[in-house]
Amino acid sequence: MNNQRSLLFNVDWVVILIYLALCTIGWFNIHAAVFDPLHPSIIDMGTNYGKQFLFIITALILGFVILFLDGKFFSTFSPVFYGATLLLLILVLVIGRNVGGNQAWIPIGSFRLQPSEFAKFSTCLLLAHYISSSNLKFDDMKMIGTCILILLIPMALIMLQPDTGSALTFTSLVFVLYREGLSGYILIIGAVLIALFILSLLFNKFILVGALVGITALILLLSRKSRRSVTSIIIVTAACIAFIFCVNFAYQNILQTHQRNRIDVILGKINDPRGQGYNLNQSKIAIGSGGLWGKGYLQGTQTKYDFVPEQSTDFIFCTVGEEWGFAGSLVVIGLYLTLLLLIINIAERQRSSFSRIYAYGVASIIFFHFFINIGMTIGLVPVIGIPLPFLSYGGSSLWSFTILLFILLKLDSNRMGII
8 A cells, every 4th residue: 555655656747648638639629620410428428539539548448557567677677678679570470461562460350450569668668667777888899789679679670670760760769879878079070961852852962972072181281181191081982972872772762752752852853742741731721721710510620521631640730730720839849848848857857867868758759759750741751651749649659658658667666676
């Protein structure tokens, strides 16, 4: 009894209240996005909004079961969780159901399980377990290599589905490595590579290579560098040139046509509001038409007449923007930002390195989903198809984010001890 009272006292209830608020907002907006006058009840199990209600209830049960488990359970069994999700990711490639061009779901009766969603929390757990139990530092290549391998294995399996959006989520965990001591130069290199990637798509590769060679020659002529520095500059330039050619090859031969088209729309290389740019165009119309206060619950015309595809899943924020306006959108964004700040605060107050590392993993993944999902609905990033945490329709997504968050709450409730 005392342990239960201690648990209830130590759990961060503000985080749980924000979680409940986001789930509730998501449920009502799913109802608005796919409302069927023949099934007006919001808990009608024959509709997606009725099913989402069931997903929320089961997610809550799952979350509170996690709170009553021993906190050391998650650290001890993190390799088991990771291995199990890898097996599921392999299994989905064999028996999975192809939906929308991705073989990402395992059919279980009328329900479809998406293993890539669960791989997110298991990867966070194993990463935290390895870093916290290793005596190596982040200037050791073995340490860096093992961490990268932990991230790359699920990414590679997810790419085989192929589900580029879910695979890219794991790249956000590089911020966890940076917080734990990875050199800031790695992040600078990442930023340079992203810039080169975009420039490679905007300009002819030979023009870009010529510009790089010219800039390098100018630097070498105007500055007095040692032979070692000159060699380093030449090597970096050669690596950048090789990267440019790799980007062009991957863009033309690895990415699927619809993925290339989505990127081209964002970069302004394609202006096709009725074709490749249709989703983005309709999304921006829906959000913009909401004005300051929105059109009102169940009153969104873009929503009601199905102008925006996937509006209850990847484009759920369009419903928020159209029916609740700028004010409602600001509330939702404010809830996410508050949640992220609370998670970072939770991370910094941990006495256990495992708990701290895991907490930063949670913050990284939620931020990536939040930023990319909302960014793609307003045209800031390409449409890559990832859900908005706790709002988008789907059992796998809601359960995985619930597990991700409630494991953190459990670890935080034990913060006065060492896990």
